[in-house]
Every structure is written in C-alpha cells, then in structure tokens.
Amino acid sequence: MSADLTYNYFNYFTEIEEHFQRARGTGIFLLSPLDWALIESWKNAGVPLEAVVRGIDEAFEKWRSKKQKTQMVNSLAFCAQAVLTHAQRIAGTEQPRSERSETPPFAENEVQAYLTRNAETLRTAGFEELALSLEALASGSLDDLEDLEQRLGVLEQKVLAILRARQSEEEALAARKSLDSQLRPYRGKMTADQLSMLERQYLDRDLLEKARLPRLSLFYCT
Numbered sequence: 202m203s204a205d206l207t208y209n210y211f212n213y214f215t216e217i218e219e220h221f222q223r224a225r226g227t228g229i230f231l232l233s234p235l236d237w238a239l240i241e242s243w244k245n246a247g248v249p250l251e252a253v254v255r256g257i258d259e260a261f262e263k264w265r266s267k268k269q270k271t272q273m274v275n276s277l278a279f280c281a282q283a284v285l286t287h288a289q290r291i292a293g294t295e296q297p298r299s300e301r302s303e304t305p306p307f308a309e310n311e312v313q314a315y316l317t318r319n320a321e322t323l324r325t326a327g328f329e330e331l332a333l334s335l336e337a338l339a340s341g342s343l344d345d346l347e348d349l350e351q352r353l354g355v356l357e358q359k360v361l362a363i364l365r366a367r368q369s370e371e372e373a374l375a376a377r378k379s380l381d382s383q384l385r386p387y388r389g390k391m392t393a394d395q396l397s398m399l400e401r402q403y404l405d406r407d408l409l410e411k412a413r414l415p416r417l418s419l420f421y422c423t
Contacts, residue, residue, distance in 0.1 A: 214244075256283035361405055
C-alpha cells in the first residue's frame with residue numbers, strides 16, 4: 202500500500218465523506234451512489250487521501266468566492282478536477298511519506314467477524330463456494346492485510362461476474378440510464394479515464410446493492 206496517505210489507509214472512505222460534509226458546511230449530508238463510486242475509483246487509482254482533501258477544499262474555496270451561486274454543491278463530483286490536479290502535484294513534486302502507523306487498523310477478531318458475516322450473507326444468497334473461501338480466509342492468518350485485501354478483491358470480482366451473467370438486458374439498461382442521468386452535469390469536468398473508472402465502479406456497486414450483497418473489501422470493515 203502507498204505510504205503517502207496522511208490518514209490511516211482503511212479510513213479512506215470515512216475521511217473523505219466527513220471532510221466533504223465539513224467543507225459543505227450544512228450538517229449531515231448523505232453521499233449518493235455516484236459519490237461512493239467516485240471515492241472507490243480514486244482509491245483504486247491510488248489517489249492519495251491528502252490529494253482528495255486538498256481538492257475538496259480548493260473546489261469549495263472557488264465556489265464560495267463566486268459572487269453568484271446558482272446552486273449548492275450536491276455531489277463530490279464537483280471536486281473531481283481539483284482532486285486530480287492535487288494528485289498530479291503530489292506525484293510530481295512531493296516525496297512519499299515514510300512514516301506509517303504501527304497500530305493495526307483492525308483487531309484480528311474484527312476482521313474475522315467481518316469475513317464470517319459476509320460469508321453467511323453470500324451463503325444465504327446461494328454463493329456457497331465463495332462463502333467457503335471467505336471462511337477459509339477468516340480461519341487463516343490475518344497478519345498481512347495487503348494480501349488479504351487482494352484476495353478479497355478477487356472474490357468480489359467473482360461475485361460480480363456471476364451477477365452480470367444473471368442481469369437482464371432491461372436491468373442493465375436501467376442501471377446505465379440512471380448512471381448517465383447522475384453523471385451528465387460532471388462529464389466535462391473529468392477525463393475519459395476518470396469517467397470510465399467511475400462508470401465501472403458505479404455499475405458494480407449498483408449490482409451488489411440490488412442483490413443485497415456486501416462489498417468484501419476491508420474498506421467496509423466496521
């Protein structure tokens with residue numbers, strides 16, 4: 202894992218959500234499925250948390266400096282271009298941070314409970330083989346979280362492949378139309394690569410949510 206994250210690696214989602222809420226300054230604000238997909242696309246692309254925090258701050262500073270504000274900032278996608286800019290700056294001008302927390306992000310029993318709980322959910326949904334794989338991970342060594350995260354990623358991709366095979370053309374079209382509707386205001390503010398990754402993350406998340414299946418990544422271990 203990258204050592205240049207300012208905050209604990211596995212707090213990536215929570216830190217971004219809370220910082221966006223503070224920057225918006227309107228109390229509790231629930232992120233949309235598109236917002237969560239965007240965060241996941243940043244995580245998968247290796248965008249440092251520090252870059253996301255700086256980008257959010259810069260985007261809101263520019264918004265507040267405008268004399269006329271036609272609408273509130275209602276999506277994290279509003280900050281996407283600023284986040285990309287800061288990620289490029291950090292990659293090009295700043296040395297990676299060498300310090301890392303020596304405190305494990307999760308207790309072993311927390312990880313075991315998380316894996317076991319997800320295994321039970323998968324078994325109930327008919328994914329017996331994948332449930333057994335999760336249980337095997339839960340009963341094994343949990344010292345190497347990077348390796349565990351990679352294995353969980355492989356299992357989640359297997360789940361998604363099965364769900365895609367089961368999805369009807371009508372369901373796939375409806376998901377795509379929903380995505381296009383939400384993403385339309387921000388297409389001009391993102392690169393083609395950003396859009397492609399965001400679309401994939403959104404559609405994957407939509408598949409899992411409609412099937413009532415959990416994300417398997419340790420990012421969701423709470």
